Amino acid sequence: HCQGKKRTLSTRLIFTDQMSVGSTTTGSESDSNSNNEAGETADWEDWQEDGEDRKTQCLLCPQVLADPQSASSHCEIEHGFSFPSAVASLGLDFYQTVRLINFIRSSIQDGRPSEEIVGFLQPGAAFLTDDRFLAPTMADDPLLFSFEELLISSDSSKPSEKEFQRTDSAAGPSRPSQSNEAEEETEMLRARVAALTEQLSKLSDFIQSTSLADPTDPPQPSQPPPPPLHPEPAPTAEGDTGYFGSYARVEIHEEMLRDHVRTSSYQRYILNNPAIFRDKLVLDVGCGTGILSMFAARAGARHVYAVDSSDIVEVAKEVIALNALEHVITCIRGKIEEVDLPVDHVEVIVSEWMGYFLLYESMLDSVLIARDRFLAPGGAVVPNLSTMLVLPIAADPEYDPLRFWDKVYGFDMSCVQRHLLPEAQVHTYPPDCALGPPAIFKVFDMESMKVADTEFSAPFELTIRSAGSLAALLTHFDISFQSPGTTVPVSFSTGADATPTHWKQTAFYFDRCVEVAPLDIVKGTITVHRNTDYHRELLVHAELTVSHPSLPPHHFASGNWSVR
Numbered sequence: 001h002c003q004g005k006k007r008t009l010s011t012r013l014i015f016t017d018q019m020s021v022g023s024t025t026t027g028s029e030s031d032s033n034s035n036n037e038a039g040e041t042a043d044w045e046d047w048q049e050d051g052e053d054r055k056t057q058c059l060l061c062p063q064v065l066a067d068p069q070s071a072s073s074h075c076e077i078e079h080g081f082s083f084p085s086a087v088a089s090l091g092l093d094f095y096q097t098v099r100l101i102n103f104i105r106s107s108i109q110d111g112r113p114s115e116e117i118v119g120f121l122q123p124g125a126a127f128l129t130d131d132r133f134l135a136p137t138m139a140d141d142p143l144l145f146s147f148e149e150l151l152i153s154s155d156s157s158k159p160s161e162k163e164f165q166r167t168d169s170a171a172g173p174s175r176p177s178q179s180n181e182a183e184e185e186t187e188m189l190r191a192r193v194a195a196l197t198e199q200l201s202k203l204s205d206f207i208q209s210t211s212l213a214d215p216t217d218p219p220q221p222s223q224p225p226p227p228p229l230h231p232e233p234a235p236t237a238e239g240d241t242g243y244f245g246s247y248a249r250v251e252i253h254e255e256m257l258r259d260h261v262r263t264s265s266y267q268r269y270i271l272n273n274p275a276i277f278r279d280k281l282v283l284d285v286g287c288g289t290g291i292l293s294m295f296a297a298r299a300g301a302r303h304v305y306a307v308d309s310s311d312i313v314e315v316a317k318e319v320i321a322l323n324a325l326e327h328v329i330t331c332i333r334g335k336i337e338e339v340d341l342p343v344d345h346v347e348v349i350v351s352e353w354m355g356y357f358l359l360y361e362s363m364l365d366s367v368l369i370a371r372d373r374f375l376a377p378g379g380a381v382v383p384n385l386s387t388m389l390v391l392p393i394a395a396d397p398e399y400d401p402l403r404f405w406d407k408v409y410g411f412d413m414s415c416v417q418r419h420l421l422p423e424a425q426v427h428t429y430p431p432d433c434a435l436g437p438p439a440i441f442k443v444f445d446m447e448s449m450k451v452a453d454t455e456f457s458a459p460f461e462l463t464i465r466s467a468g469s470l471a472a473l474l475t476h477f478d479i480s481f482q483s484p485g486t487t488v489p490v491s492f493s494t495g496a497d498a499t500p501t502h503w504k505q506t507a508f509y510f511d512r513c514v515e516v517a518p519l520d521i522v523k524g525t526i527t528v529h530r531n532t533d534y535h536r537e538l539l540v541h542a543e544l545t546v547s548h549p550s551l552p553p554h555h556f557a558s559g560n561w562s563v564r
Helices: 002-020 027-054 070-080 083-092 094-108 114-120 144-155 161-168 178-210 242-247 251-259 260-272 291-298 312-322 363-374 401-406 416-420
Strands: 279-286 303-308 329-333 345-349 375-382 385-394 425-427 439-445 456-463 468-481 488-492 504-517 521-531 534-548 551-563
Touching: 027 251, 070 083, 070 144, 083 094, 083 144, 094 114, 094 144, 094 534, 251 260, 251 312, 260 291, 260 375, 260 468, 260 488, 279 291, 291 312, 291 329, 291 345, 303 312, 312 329, 363 375, 385 456, 401 416, 401 425, 439 456, 439 551, 468 521, 504 534, 504 551
Parallel strands: 279 303, 279 345, 303 329, 345 375
Antiparallel strands: 385 439, 385 468, 425 504, 456 521, 468 488, 468 504, 521 534, 534 551
């Protein structure tokens, strides 16, 4: 199917290029041209036949149309959204247009209303620089192959000033000659060839930039892993400006608020355990839009101090005032490590600090520092317990993100996999990916732990239940709300067998798989350190051995990864 798509694009280029050559030929060329015409006819027929694969789903609804042009027209007529106009008004380049298409398709798959999606399409929108949207959301999406042609077609369909003059001067004696019309047609075809050639050149540059190693040559232990594919250097330890700046964007907070598992867990715990909050001074660390502060106010808190170091705190002030809670909630702009509160102590600290792999972004450090600075003896940290778990997962192209690169629109890009191996993979995995049940490898009690405890080396043991090829360790975390005085405990899981959350799961892929059988025992350690170049990123190391009840242990694998 992908090969057919590739043939369609290349055939269209060849055919158009041949048509754009001047029509004047010598007698000695005529026989050759006759043969070429026969070949062109065959190519043209192949192109028309391959056109059957150009069926395209509308950007904003499930309806499938005959081709990208029909899909674009349907979208404009039925939904009032013009794809060519959006690209033009936003001033998008090639890669930004790819991101636009994949962002819209991804948002539709996530169930977002079309009106809401269109509202995100603003100049400077975050998705326009998010490289996640360079990966196709929909396999073999014809729109990704044809959008430049579609945009050119849209431009050429608008009457030019010359065409208006010709139409409005019907009474005039002159009329463009056939040779002039042929020249105009030739120029139009030349423009289309140039645009399509540029598109192929961009794709070729991208492929060459990622084809840095032989995919058949496995990495040797003595060699350092290839560098991760990051266009920008990691920020320095002092460079938190970008971190806090990212949380100034409302869409990030919208994603978290839309996570029902996350937000409703806090809501249920706070409102169903009013004794913990009633008449208490509460500190909200990293308040965002203020949702947790407002839950605490509704539960009867005497006063809530909502602290955030990003510009989102200004939005929180508006939200709090809109809900007439400004007399109960005070917003404070600044880092919790540096700000001073109007009071010496608080009795409750509430925060949603969890990141990918639980510890990514190191916001837990801020909660612990706030606890040590402001929490009164016997006070509560909400939530108070977090548990990290690991399980073995099988090699399966249906959910292995590295296998995406095996074949990308007909091109072998498997060499990219080696550059992604040193990176933790954050995705939502299906429950049936597991070769055995999860095992706990770390538990944190936020009311008693120290900041230094976030760097550790912890053992684990897994029991294999299903035969298969073990490809990676899949990690998730569970959160518990059960501080002293709790009457209604609440907990949630981010595991593959639970309701999906925006945290998803974090996988660590090894450079090779091993066959395992039921009752095999996988023993290992997971070591976590901060990245010394940027403390919010993590470095993870794992070592494994596999044994069977009837066989001695043997070394399986080890690996190093970054979480960023």
